[in-house]
């Protein structure tokens with residue numbers, strides 16, 4: 001009997017030990033699951049307390065925004081100085097946190113009357129996106145929903161959401177060799193640049209700015225080495241000369257037609273002294289070896305083909321294989337390599 005009790009006690013101890021072991025094991029597993037489920041939250045709480053002041057964390061808690069703040073802080077793009085704007089924009093729009101952070105980081109929440117649309121996110125990713133144009137992109141997009149984000153950016157940066165010769169401004173002369181003259185940016189009637197006369201070896205008449213002339217001479221020499229003969233056909237033109245040309249064309253072809261190939265006085269690049277028509281200002285020049293050489297090589301000397309084929313809607317001019325504009329080698333190479341117009345380059349890099 002005594003022996004039996006000892007055996008039974010021994011069994012009970014075993015069972016007790018097993019139960020203890022099981023409880024221990026279950027506790028470890030439960031603790032593990034608890035840690036696993038809460039580790040992100042703890043990390044976010046830690047991060048929040050690290051990036052925000054104590055007072056800010058307290059005020060977020062008082063406003064019942066802790067959960068929202070914790071979910072925002074986990075983003076890699078989270079910027080602590082924007083926390084109040086994230087929270088407000090998130091509540092105003094009910095967008096995903098990633099979208100909220102991206103839009104606020106790009107100051108979209110600061111725009112007046114801005115209505116969110118998914119297109120804005122793709123616009124922000126575009127290489128030539130400009131914040132100052134955001135409302136114009138959106139308005140343009142509403143009228144052109146078939147266009148890709150890149151086209152919306154290009155077109156608006158080039159002002160073609162406006163009609164030509166509207167929203168005109170006196171151009172910024174401080175830009176030197178990079179001044180922009182087109183159907184939105186004009187020169188005063190009395191603007192005359194520094195000019196040097198072109199030697200008869202390089203053309204029959206006229207003048208260019210010293211920089212443009214020097215570059216042109218080097219280009220002529222470079223072309224000559226390739227067996228190509230270049231000369232100036234029409235360089236600097238005064239306001240008065242452009243005026244008489246434009247009105248002559250207008251009287252002959254009608255002003256709507258004249259506007260496609262001739263600038264209104266004050267809006268001609270030729271008045272800058274930085275533009276030059278080379279060899280011939282006529283469509284027959286398009287298929288010549290000289291035109292081909294220029295298209296392939298002019299950028300090496302600092303000149304750009306100013307009115308390229310297929311970009312008429314951006315430049316406001318028909319393709320002109322003969323009209324080159326001096327902008328300097330670095331800018332010319334960028335424009336050539338990226339196949340953009342001077343309008344696009346100017347909007348993004350110069351007119352900041």
Ligand SMILES: [Zn+2]
Pocket residue numbers: 270275276277322323324
């Ligand atoms: Zn020209």
